Amino acid sequence: MDERAKVEQARGHGESLAQIGERFKHWRERRVRGEHIPERLWVAAVEMAREHGVHRVVCELRVDRDRLKKRLEHEVSAADAGKDGPRFVELMVSPAPGAQSLCECAVELENGRGAKMRVELNGNGLAGLAGLCSAFWGAA
Numbered sequence: 810m811d812e813r814a815k816v817e818q819a820r821g822h823g824e825s826l827a828q829i830g831e832r833f834k835h836w837r838e839r840r841v842r843g844e845h846i847p848e849r850l851w852v853a854a855v856e857m858a859r860e861h862g863v864h865r866v867v868c869e870l871r872v873d874r875d876r877l878k879k880r881l882e883h884e885v886s887a888a889d890a891g892k893d894g895p896r897f898v899e900l901m902v903s904p905a906p907g908a909q910s911l912c913e914c915a916v917e918l919e920n921g922r923g924a925k926m927r928v929e930l931n932g933n934g935l936a937g938l939a940g941l942c943s944a945f946w947g948a949a
Contacts, residue, residue, distance in 0.1 A: 826861055826869055829853045833870050846872065855880050920946050 824832075833850060858866045858881050867874045913931040916938065926945050930938065 824853065826857050826866070829857055830869050833872075851880055855884055859884075916942075918942060918945055
């Protein structure tokens with residue numbers, strides 16, 4: 810089950826922060842020393858952080874602030890990555906009068922989220938490459 814499905818499942822339970830606190834308390838009473846917090850509890854903690862704020866959840870559930878913030882940010886980035894954006898952009902550049910086809914090349918780009926784009930150019934298509942690259946990296 811992916812992260813989103815777990816969050817949706819946690820939302821469906823409609824638990825309060827106090828109820829999730831009880832789940833954490835129950836887990837802590839039975840855990841083996843050194844055992845990591847189960848994913849289902851982290852999912853619930855992230856959901857509560859979105860609803861009540863990181864500080865309150867850290868105090869109530871006694872979880873690591875940095876780890877909770879990292880998970881919350883990861884969830885937000887995953888949601889942003891799932892948004893549909895343009896799948897194909899065609900850049901039309903008219904050649905300069907009297908210009909000859911200079912070269913053919915391919916440029917591959919990758920942004921910080923891992924999105925990739927391949928641009929194949931011929932002739933004077935190089936003129937619009939800077940704007941296209943800027944738009945691609947700016948969308949991250």
